[in-house]
Amino acid sequence: MELDKLEISLRRRTSWEAIDLGFALARRWFMPLWLLWLSSAVPLGLILFFFLYDELGWLMLIIWWFKPLYEPPLMFWLSRAVFGEQLPVKTVLRQWWSVVRPQLLLNLTLRRFNPSRSFTLPVALLEQLRGAARRDRLRVLGRNQSAAAWLTVIGIHLETVLQMAFITVVFMLIPEDLRWTSFGDLFMAPGKLGDWLQFAGALFCLSIIAPFYVAAGFTLYLNRRSELEAWDIEINFRRTSERFKSESSRRSLTGVASLVLAAVMVFVVPLISTPVDAAQQVSARDARPLIEHVLEDEAFGRYEQTHRWEYVGQPESNSSTDNRFLRWLENLLKGMDTTAADTNKTGINLVELGKILVWIIGIALVVFLIYQIINNSQWFSDFQSRRVRQEKNKPVELFGLDLRPDQLPDDPAAEARRLVAQGAFREALSLLYRGALVYLVTQEYIEIPDSATEGECERLVRNYRSKAEADYFNTLTNHWLRMAYGHIVPAEEPVIMLCQQWQEVYGNVES
Amino acid sequence: MNESQGQDQLSDKVLRKLGQLEQEIGKAVIGQRQVIRDTTIALLAGGHVLVEGVPGLGKTLLVRSLAAAVGGVFNRVQFTPDLMPSDISGHIMFDRKTDSFRVRKGPVFCNFLLADEINRAPAKTQSALLEVMQEQQVTIEGQTYELQLPFLALATQNPIEQEGTYPLPQAQLDRFLLKVYIDYPSVDEELQMVKQITSDSVANKLDVSSIQEVLKPEEILSLQRYTSKLEVDEQIVAYAVNIVRATRDWSGIETGSGPRGSIALLRAGRANAVLSGRRFVTPDDIKAVAPAVLRHRIKLSADLEIEGYQPDDVLKDILSNVQAPRV
Numbered sequence: 162m163e164l165d166k167l168e169i170s171l172r173r174r175t176s177w178e179a180i181d182l183g184f185a186l187a188r189r190w191f192m193p194l195w196l197l198w199l200s201s202a203v204p205l206g207l208i209l210f211f212f213l214y215d216e217l218g219w220l221m222l223i224i225w226w227f228k229p230l231y232e233p234p235l236m237f238w239l240s241r242a243v244f245g246e247q248l249p250v251k252t253v254l255r256q257w258w259s260v261v262r263p264q265l266l267l268n269l270t271l272r273r274f275n276p277s278r279s280f281t282l283p284v285a286l287l288e289q290l291r292g293a294a295r296r297d298r299l300r301v302l303g304r305n306q307s308a309a310a311w312l313t314v315i316g317i318h319l320e321t322v323l324q325m326a327f328i329t330v331v332f333m334l335i336p337e338d339l340r341w342t343s344f345g346d347l348f349m350a351p352g353k354l355g356d357w358l359q360f361a362g363a364l365f366c367l368s369i370i371a372p373f374y375v376a377a378g379f380t381l382y383l384n385r386r387s388e389l390e391a392w393d394i395e396i397n398f399r400r401t402s403e404r405f406k407s408e409s410s411r412r413s414l415t416g417v418a419s420l421v422l423a424a425v426m427v428f429v430v431p432l433i434s435t436p437v438d439a440a441q442q443v444s445a446r447d448a449r450p451l452i453e454h455v456l457e458d459e460a461f462g463r464y465e466q467t468h469r470w471e472y473v474g475q476p477e478s479n480s481s482t483d484n485r486f487l488r489w490l491e492n493l494l495k496g497m498d499t500t501a502a503d504t505n506k507t508g509i510n511l512v513e514l515g516k517i518l519v520w521i522i523g524i525a526l527v528v529f530l531i532y533q534i535i536n537n538s539q540w541f542s543d544f545q546s547r548r549v550r551q552e553k554n555k556p557v558e559l560f561g562l563d564l565r566p567d568q569l570p571d572d573p574a575a576e577a578r579r580l581v582a583q584g585a586f587r588e589a590l591s592l593l594y595r596g597a598l599v600y601l602v603t604q605e606y607i608e609i610p611d612s613a614t615e616g617e618c619e620r621l622v623r624n625y626r627s628k629a630e631a632d633y634f635n636t637l638t639n640h641w642l643r644m645a646y647g648h649i650v651p652a653e654e655p656v657i658m659l660c661q662q663w664q665e666v667y668g669n670v671e672s
Numbered sequence: 673m674n675e676s677q678g679q680d681q682l683s684d685k686v687l688r689k690l691g692q693l694e695q696e697i698g699k700a701v702i703g704q705r706q707v708i709r710d711t712t713i714a715l716l717a718g719g720h721v722l723v724e725g726v727p728g729l730g731k732t733l734l735v736r737s738l739a740a741a742v743g744g745v746f747n748r749v750q751f752t753p754d755l756m757p758s759d760i761s762g763h764i765m766f767d768r769k770t771d772s773f774r775v776r777k778g779p780v781f782c783n784f785l786l787a788d789e790i791n792r793a794p795a796k797t798q799s800a801l802l803e804v805m806q807e808q809q810v811t812i813e814g815q816t817y818e819l820q821l822p823f824l825a826l827a828t829q830n831p832i833e834q835e836g837t838y839p840l841p842q843a844q845l846d847r848f849l850l851k852v853y854i855d856y857p858s859v860d861e862e863l864q865m866v867k868q869i870t871s872d873s874v875a876n877k878l879d880v881s882s883i884q885e886v887l888k889p890e891e892i893l894s895l896q897r898y899t900s901k902l903e904v905d906e907q908i909v910a911y912a913v914n915i916v917r918a919t920r921d922w923s924g925i926e927t928g929s930g931p932r933g934s935i936a937l938l939r940a941g942r943a944n945a946v947l948s949g950r951r952f953v954t955p956d957d958i959k960a961v962a963p964a965v966l967r968h969r970i971k972l973s974a975d976l977e978i979e980g981y982q983p984d985d986v987l988k989d990i991l992s993n994v995q996a997p998r999v
Contacts, residue, residue: 338974338975338978338979339978339979610992611996612991612992612993612994612995612996613996614954614955614956614959615954615955615956615996616954616955616956616959617956642952643952645905645907646903646908646952646953646954646955647903647950647951647952648903648905648952
């Protein structure tokens with residue numbers, strides 16, 4: 162590893178500073194990173210589109226699920242770029258499969274919901290570790306590293322916010338007069354356009370966030386290795402060595418400085434960079450005076466005195482059980498800023514908390530996608546058993562006529578005959594017509610709107626009922642129309658005939 | 673009962689002839705059944721028709737066929753930007769032979785007038801025709817001349833090529849009983865039409881020689897009187913009024929129809945009932961004629977127009993929401 166070729170300035174950084182450095186890298190090299198992400202995602206999207214163009218929900222889910230497939234090329238490119246070798250995108254794409262392949266299956270399955278995905282990726286990709294070696298390595302690297310999980314959590318939130326913002330902007334850019342739907346319906350109502358918009362927004366936002374996510378994970382990894390292996394110190398010594406070499410060549414520097422430098426290089430560098438080896442060569446007792454001797458030098462003679470406020474009074478007694486949750490929350494918030502030792506005191510492991518959060522968000526996302534798929538497609542229709550005809554709400558009143566069966570006499574035909582005998586033809590025909598409508602609405606579930614005219618009712622009956630019934634209804638309607646609107650009193654015989662036939666056709670009306 | 677029987681007999685006689693009228697027109701005008709039906713409704717109701725359609729769909733042929741089937745006088749006026757009112761109504765000219773002024777009656781003096789592309793003439797000329805349609809009389813130099821009845825004006829508009837046109841104002845549109853859309857014929861109808869017209873025919877002359885005269889102008893007048901006396905139940909009147917009133921409060925309609933719309937709805941409904949062979953009007957009659965009666969009497973809001981809605985779309989909504997009468 163040629164540390165002196167590093168493009169970034171290594172120093173001790175907190176995790177958050179490391180993430181910030183990653184974002185700076187992503188901003189600097191956004192275009193190649195973005196192109197690399199798209200080079201992996203777009204072909205897959207196109208292939209899937211051929212099979213699932215009717216199933217946008219599935220398409221979105223698969224593209225989202227395959228994110229670990231698109232990220233290794235970005236990591237690979239970054240790993241070269243930080244050491245001064247900015248590969249052309251084409252070069253990375255030529256070896257795309259060899260970059261993506263290591264542990265791909267695991268990345269897409271068991272490790273898919275790993276909250277530290279971008280942080281652990283270099284171990285598999287760059288260090289080529291697998292199995293127990295990988296686990297041990299991650300145990301060392303991941304100690305006290307909760308920032309990687311938070312990076313994932315924040316990334317998910319940013320993706321969601323960006324996606325919402327994207328759709329909102331598109332919606333706002335549509336002139337008000339041309340808006341065919343409300344904002345809520347665009348999100349929630351099933352419909353191709355809304356789905357496509359969400360899909361386009363999701364894809365766009367994934368592609369925007371991915372370079373930052375991968376770069377931040379990589380700088381976290383670099384920062385951790387630098388911390389463990391003292392890369393920054395090694396680089397400084399190398400530079401010092403280079404400087405001395407160049408100066409000695411120019412000014413024939415005395416051998417004293419070289420001696421001191423050599424002594425330091427021999428004793429100190431191994432001591433710091435590889436503490437385990439150093440422990441084998443120099444005992445702690447021998448090392449102490451050596452270190453003190455080195456520290457006596459002016460370069461190490463700088464002391465800083467810092468001040469901070471600390472509460473020294475007695476903690477407020479709070480015996481109320483109602484405040485237990487608040488105290489727990491306080492501990493939790495404190496725990497976010499504490500070290501591992503502190504987290505042990507509070508009993509909160511932030512990495513675990515992050516994992517739980519990511520799992521919850523992941524599961525919620527999958528449930529949401531499944532809900533969308535079920536709502537927006539007929540994919541499951543083949544598996545659904547045929548719906549049992551459910552009883553619909555029966556209208557109580559239709560076009561001014563009381564349609565409740567209990568408002569009809571037990572035997573409408575007999576009642577109509579009685580009315581005919583009394584000369585009340587209008588009432589008789591009205592009763593027969595109303596009874597027929599009650600049958601059609603309540604027994605046959607024919608939807609007759611309030612605005613339906615007699616002619617439209619007749620067409621509905623002709624469409625949905627038998628010819629014999631339609632013929633009878635036609636005759637009944639004609640008599641009713643002549644009576645109701647033409648005020649033409651019919652002869653007694655055809656009305657009696659209608660009463661008899663009514664019993665045969667609609668005799669089984671439930672009362 | 674005797675009166676009822678008499679009405680029945682009159683109705684049978686009338687209906688038989690009316691049925692033949694539509695058949696005769698159909699001999700020359702292939703397809704376009706709804707247009708023929710609407711034109712016949714306007715004839716029976718004593719109204720006028722505004723036909724909208726692209727050129728070459730048989731509008732002239734329709735009016736000529738109607739004139740041939742009824743035995744009336746047919747005239748056609750091609751409206752142009754330089755057309756003057758006197759070109760339609762007529763004017764007084766000095767006759768050197770008799771050394772006096774004499775009236776030269778314009779093309780409006782006929783039974784069936786085709787006002788082709790009425791929106792190409794300026795408002796002054798349009799008004800001259802519309803006055804004739806409303807009053808059924810023409811005033812030339814202070815002298816009033818009654819038109820020979822029946823009089824039916826069929827004005828046409830071209831929905832395309834709107835440059836240089838003078839759209840009819842809402843108040844003038846209201847004078848037309850019906851506005852009818854004439855659309856392209858179906859494949860079969862067009863095949864039949866092309867065969868029929870090109871067979872034994874020189875140039876583009878419209879052939880109405882196959883049409884027999886089935887009704888005389890006087891019979892048309894009696895039919896119009898019969899139609900106007902057709903019985904209408906109170907519920908039907910209320911239904912027509914409810915539909916028209918709904919256009920005034922309907923979302924998406926800037927200006928609804930006035931009372932003239934209700935009147936036109938009943939007149940057209942009566943005519944539709946006569947054509948359907950009934951002596952009374954049903955809600956179906958009103959509903960059937962409502963689009964043609966109301967589509968030119970409502971003005972959609974700018975929102976709906978921009979979104980591409982047509983008056984028929986809104987009327988369809990209204991008709992499916994206004995409760996039909998039940999006795």
